[in-house]
Amino acid sequence: MAVNYDPALINKTFEITEPVEVKADKIKRYCAALGETNPIYTDEEAAKKGPYGGIVAPPSFAVTFRNGRHFFDNVPRFGLRGFDAGKDVEFVAPIRPGDQVTLSSHVKEIYEKTGRTGTMVFVVIRSTLKNQNDQVLAHIDHRFMNRP
């Protein structure tokens, strides 16, 4: 059974968020919550001697930016409530304190898969993070699983 959806949904940007400034303090609190102790993320002096010449956020900080208010309204649903099945994140460039980060999101793909537990429909939403210089920082593919 092929999954039915409007092909016009694919690749159409449905949301671009307002810029959010990256604060060094938020990077510190993020590190504390994960037990991250590498000083290149929190200590200016140590970070200056590190590979990035200053403080950067841990790569996984990319997933902390909130989607816009209408994000979930634009995630196509198939049957019962979908849930977060995983994420594929490409870390393109370091995120630094002072960066103004925006997210733009589109439906990347919709596909069906049959496993031991039955048929599932996966919806992949790609969010691209950019800074104030229009530099891409990361691509995040959110994989939502639905049971039709």
Next chain:
Amino acid sequence: MNSFEEINIGDTLGPLELFVSKDQCRAYARTMGMGEGAGRFTDDEAARKEGLPGMIIPGNMSLGLLSKLVTDWIGSSNAWLTRMNTTYRVPVQPDHTVTIHGFITNKNPEERTTEIDVWMENEESERLVTGTATVEFRK
């Protein structure tokens, strides 16, 4: 960490054993500014109302912990975690010990990259979160 030349397929990362408390889980949710809908990450009762056994750890927090295994391994070397692809298989409950493992599955000398299988296990060695990471070694 060894240099790119010294790394071999089959090398392991970790294991990293962590006790993730409910308070740590709540602190993460707070730091992330999770508001409405975050009850499953902060409150046992709210999680049970959603059919879960109790509070669970946010998927993004698991992704962060798997990434930490890799970035700890990188240390201050001139290497960069370029990709982390995770699958959330089983909800991860706080107030339990989890163990995070890594295993190098591939090495590409032309691109100077390594592929690493990463996974998080519970006390029963059940794989809760699995993933693959790519690390690029810069000259």
